Amino acid sequence: VIEAVNAKYAELQIKGELSAILLHIAQETEELAIKERQNFSPTLKKWHPTASASAALMLHSCYGHVLRQYLSDVTSLTREAVEVLQRAGKLEKVFVQMVVEDVNEGDENGKTVVKDMVPYEVDSVILNLLKKWIHESLSKGRECLQRAKETEVSFSIIIFFHLKI
Structure with a gap:
């Protein structure tokens, strides 16, 4: 799956459709997680006590x-x-819910699975992008203000010399 995504990634990066593809992958990943929880985990629980949590961890890691x-x-x-x-934040909540439902309260395996889930940190990424945008906008505003001041000074000098003549 990852190899196919990597191949499409390079191709679609040129087309600029990457956001739409990621939204689609998130939807398919969520559907896959739900199918896994309903169809496969009940059977796999016979051999692995936290089958659903392990699947959620793997899907979380891949996405x-x-x-x-x-x-x-x-x-x-x-x-x-x-x-x-x-959408990534919503998908992450689905994975966390799968882990929580699959893990017994005192289960050490479940705690390990939860610790292994590296958070997407969606809110901090959005905040960092917002900060960057604000700084860029302020910088552009300063540049415009500086040019306006320079133009005003130049214009004042021209008028001054024109009136002298």
Whole structure:
């Protein structure tokens, strides 16, 4: 799955459709997680006590890999980037819920699975992109203000010399 995504990633990066593809992958991943929890985990529990939690961890890791690839190319805050990040946050909640439902309270295996889930940190990524956007906007505003001041000074000098003549 990851190899196929990597191949499509390079191809779609050129087309600029990456956000739509990531949203689609998130939807398919959520559907796969639900099918896994309903169909496979009950059978696999005979051999592995936290089958659903392990599956959630693996899906979380795979989608996280694709998400990190996407975020490495995101340079500014866009509507598409925010949609992808919000969808990733929703998907992460589905995975965490799967783990919580599968793990008994005192189960050490379950605690290990939860610790192994590296959070997507969606909110902090959005905040960092927002900070970057604010700094860029302030910088552009300062540049415009400086040019306006320079133009005003130049214009005042021209008028002054024109009136002298």
